[in-house]
Amino acid sequence: MAKAKKIYNQQSLSHYYNASQFRIDTWNKLKSTTRQIANGGTNREKNIEKVRELLAYLAPVEIYWAFPGSQVFQQLVRDEQLEEFDLLANKVSRIASALLSGEYRRKHIVLDGAAETEAERDSGIESTPYTSFDRARRRPYFEVLIVDDLTPAQAESQRAALTGMRRDEDRCTYAPIFVPSLDDALIAVSFNHSIQSVVIRFNFDLHSENGLPVLSKYLRDTKLDGIEDVDSSEYGIILADAISRIRPEVDLFLVTDQSVEDVAGRVGKTCRRVFYNSEDFFELHLNIVRGVEDRYKTPFFTALKTYSSKPTGVFHALPISRGKSIIKSHWIQDMGEFYGINIFLAETSSTSGGLDSLLEPSGPIKEAQDLASRAFGSKQTFFATNGTSTCNKIVVQALVRPDDIVLVDRDCHKSHHYGMVLAGANVVYLDSYPLSEYSMYGAVPLKVIKESLLKLRSEGKLDRVKMLLLTNCTFDGVIYNVQRVMEECLAIKPDLVFLWDEAWFGFARFGPTYRQRTAMFSAAHLRERYKSESYREEYTRYQDETADLDPDDHEAWLSRRLYPDPDQVRIRAYATQSTHKTLTSLRQGSMIHVHDQDFKSKVEESFHEAYMTHTSTSPNYQILASLDVGRRQVELEGFELVQKQVEMAMVLRQTVMTHPQLRKFFRILTVGDMVPSEFRESGIQSYYDLEQGWNDIWNAWEIDEFCLDATRITLYVGQTGMDGDTFKNKVLMDKYGIQVNKTSRNSVLFMTNIGTTRSSVAYLIEVLVKIANDLEQEIEDMSPAERRIHDLKVKSVVEDLPPLPDFSRFHDAFRPSGDQPGDEGDSRTAFFLSYDANNCEYMGLNDRSLDDAMEAGRDVVSASFIIPYPPGFPILVPGQVASMEIIEFLRNLDVKEIHGYRPELGLRVFTEEAIQRQMKR
Template structure:
């Protein structure tokens, strides 16, 4: 039997234990021989012992039923226990326990036993009442526990919109474990009788409690604050939940305490109906989807359409003789909900005042923002909105050079002075990592020394990167604000919207970091630490500043923006995105310019179906995001483990670990891999809490160079064409598999089967290969895995596009628009005239963005000097697409006359 360290989550552990128990108890009913029977009984008892540490935190099957099953095993009633275990396992697998009572007696009949919730028609599932569980925290005996559960269940009424069951645990530690184990919990009732410590001897107890502050912090609590402190700690790990505090303390004593997620305090009373109604009301507040509901109601109204959109109400389709197939494919509802009207219960995205406004406010709450704005044309547009709203011509922006192209175009539109930052290169895998904090601080300090810190406006970074590298967001913001206290941060979280709903991930999101930093800056402890550091750093030189973990001044302004592609990692139709704002100066300084930028880039005819999907997607993650993200991580971890442990797959494939993708200097924890075949799973929490960079385990980068195929060929000709497996990103010798909240264990199993089949076919082919064929294969592998081109750094902007020589920022806007006139440009062939010009020592300047795909980042931007390293990299790339490069003409560069003209028109610098 696997140990606890063999599992990355309690959910997967529980599922596998019940499945194994079903196999063992079923085998016991087949009259095995004495020795086998004894072995099976022992295995079943061990499984019961293992589950006994987990089942107290779940309402189904409940501890009384669980204990009864154990006794049946002990009394050798194998038929009875096997029947009950089979019913429980099936109900957990199908979700049947959510819809009805599951009888466990052998003579009972369950008519719907074989129904799988996932297989029910959507209409049938929509009519069922959603199920959840309520955690009651009170150190009571068995009789009192039954009394509590009975009183809660008696309050339920047929008209209630939801159904729930209660789980009772005795202590603070048990409550924290319960909310991290049990995704069904939506509300917590904290009663006066709770204790501190758990009686459970869980191997993983300490590991899980670290997410709520750690056992030392919990142990320091005094009894009079147990209830309020538990509410605060639960808010740290699952802020979406509702808590209700039953207390004997006075109003005055409670008023000054941090109650976290507590929605209401009940004073020394047993009003179960009031508690019941509050629980339902709290869950309903998250279950609301105001715009989706308004759109559904609008679709039911009989209307006469005398506005644009013939497709509205489906009229242009139902009257057609030639496009009935479209109507049949999509069904009627999508057309009934199509309109260009902003009345009749609907709203305007550009000037929201009704259900869209409310939906955006609910999204802000869900994602921890102060304001949230919906977008229906993707995060590319969100990025340009934020940049245009915040950047004026001449402002200096520090930008990660390999960020999404929309940021580069945003800089063009805003007229920013762009200061590019280089991520550390992963030459072996033809991909970039992330920008070290040391380099960001160095650039800020250099700009400060040049007297330009007042012009620095924004730091723009991608978090997490396409390949899964995640910044220590709060630390970056802290240290940068220590140098520039009003610096604005734009975090491109296009691939990171799901992170809010996991305690591990959440700490590295922009909104969480901003909220944490705002609270920290107000604290007396921070003020004291800051003053002490300032005394220590008096007259410090740049090297000392770079070596020190800097603290921001207490009056620093926290100004953070995050753009998220909701459609990429959560439930939303394509192009559904959000902008989250946590800016202390938004109301006074930015609001007007933000709305102007929003108007500039947002369609006056936004897609209402996308807006509705954003609304419903938010509802989903507030109620089950914790569960879905856990399952997403499980799927990725299962994939990592299966590939790492398979002897055949390891011949041709390698999963890149944190040690492969993050240099040791940026991994303070020392952790190199999340899974080790000898030790099992490593706890990610230390890495994510302390390391400069962490690796998102849901992104599985597979090195495929050992197959002899480059990444693009492996993606297109093998995975997609042969097996129908779709992926987004490749590099020269890797492919990236991304799990999401819709990924199933079956999908992971299929992928493993495919990789094994590929590996077997390679084995067979090489076994039959001639000597020359084998040499050819080895040469291809060597070329992909050993002879790789070094990734080029950003060279520099040409002097014509620089205001001064002492700092590297450049005027990308002037360069971009200069190329609009063909007279200013020329084309040079990569291996011909361009090569000759470089040999002659000529300075050549790119007139275009040059973006090889893969890897998909710009290696040249308008106004950038072309270096030998960049040309070598372009020549070594074996890709079919290089955006901005025309193979028939060559590389587009500026003429010397054009460059001279710009230089002549630029005002003389006073900074040289």
């Protein structure tokens, strides 16, 4: 075994992104190899040696899982040593199948006796007697990690004592795992997604004897340097804090031999319960089950189910309620057959009968929102049933007053721009860095944001600056260093409000690497940071270093990191998330998350009014219930699902990069392609390298100004000769039924989500290989003339790309008057000025008259939003002067849907007379 383990450690484990993928693949290899031996296949001796190696590979992995468990694994080793290969093959087959399907979570897997056939498994018929233990396992199942240095006999005794406490009335059931060290505990919670509770005792070692590289990489993320110098009595508290950072949703129980009152006071935020010396097993069992049940609760979903089961008489609105108008119909009963009756039983306009009002929640909706706030790490969370577009308008209207200055990412979603119009804000648009070779934008560099704030300070306008609005992450997956952006901006404007549009980033809370770049985590972290004495010392040094800097020397301030005054800074962060886009929710289910120190004193009333303004008085209860259930899911299995989501994306990246046929026509853009080197302090070029395998991305995610969401896979298709829109519609959609969301001139964006399976990834790979094969054959059969045409098509999408325009400027007619005119503009005035048709005219986008007018010096001023979709951000806004670069970009767009533009009429612009009248006001 030792020899095999040594051989294994020398193999290229770096080509596995995570240990879960390695574990399943290794069990499947063991299943295949033992079957070959049992069936009398050739190369028996070679296969026996392979079985020994595979068992050795699994030995250090299986200690972190309750199934199949250490005892069963040792039986497999003994079966191999006794050359009982028929028995071994049967056991391994059942284990591998149960792991792959998750069957072990639903019933007890019997490994002795005759093998269960594929037909039996597929039919769902029990092949063994139905026991009380089976009935328990049909409840939701999880695993409990116990950190204690025990002998095998002691561990088995405690396992029996704890599992013996299970009762018929328990809503869920579990199995314990025992690990002997702090390192092993951190590996276990990072690796085993089934762990929902951790019991930390006072007798454990620091370091693991397990040196498997694919596991030890988890330890590099925990930042426990110097722990050897800490008194051993502190190990439990340190471990609890570390686990809460990795898996904040997990319930922690601490068993201590120290002063229990003192320890309880120090771990109140992380531990659910502290036990003294030797815990009562029954009490521990009750706490473990109760902790999971608390997360399992879905107050509104439960209330809606209860309401739906009650007989009622409807003398109110909604003929469709209880399905009455459908059941009675002679013509639309197929609708009821399609949807099923429950959706109509839950359709109501009543807020009584155990339900609640979304506009004034005081019952199950309020409780569901409070649970969502806990899950997503906010101070307050609000549900929305008409999408994140409405959430954005609610936040902007609640916080922004007319003439407030708002710094806005020009590439943000159109709802923010409309929100600025509604609020009457003066907007300063911020330009993202361009990726011209791929016809897309990145994100706004921190230097650009700081420069705008410093300029506004020099112009005496900092008191009018209210908000910074950025998209995190962008449509194409570029993610901000949220803490760094907030910290340096607060150094200039200590009470600046941040609105982070996380419409596509709701899942990030439930992955440890991703979490550090979310708005709510960053707000909570910075708030704690500014309370600490260590930060005060850091700030004092910063003051000394900057004491002689001229406040108006912008270059000096731009070239250094800035730190806010802890006595003045206020943490005010908002995040809007499309739950339905990345987590489980019905369409348009969204949430607003708030971490604002001044919410109660400055915002609550205006927020309520804005919420009332934009929220329907007839919200869809099914959407609300789905938000409630979606929250339950991510608290109990979000870590697992996000881990698998990222894994699926990484597998797709790896396959395209290594497949010889795919590499001829396709390339997945790396972080080096999407983020310029000046924004990648880590120097990392790609998450996967052909020679070295997977790179360690934790450091990059911690320090780089921008990083790339691995679940966004931008496939570069330039070498096919097709533009992105053609490749999406004519090939992927029409021919193979594959849906994608966004394209650029030469790329197609794929996204994995928590519902993505290995089968769907395999199908996509299969399709791409077919496309590559067809293209290769087509090119081989081309005549010289056809080949020249093909090469010109490739050149047009690879080289002949329209330049990406920056925001030009607001016309002076829509800029605030005064001694110090700035970059801010009043799009509201322009927006409503266009309501009078006499103020507007149309100019054909491709007409020579447009070019002549611009060459003659006329300012062509947009009277409307011009928004290509996707991705949904405006190229022109009301009051903006159209530059020749913008016109050329619009002429070369390959998307067919452009909101605000009518091809038969042209661009809607203000007449010169209207502009002159506006200038005189």
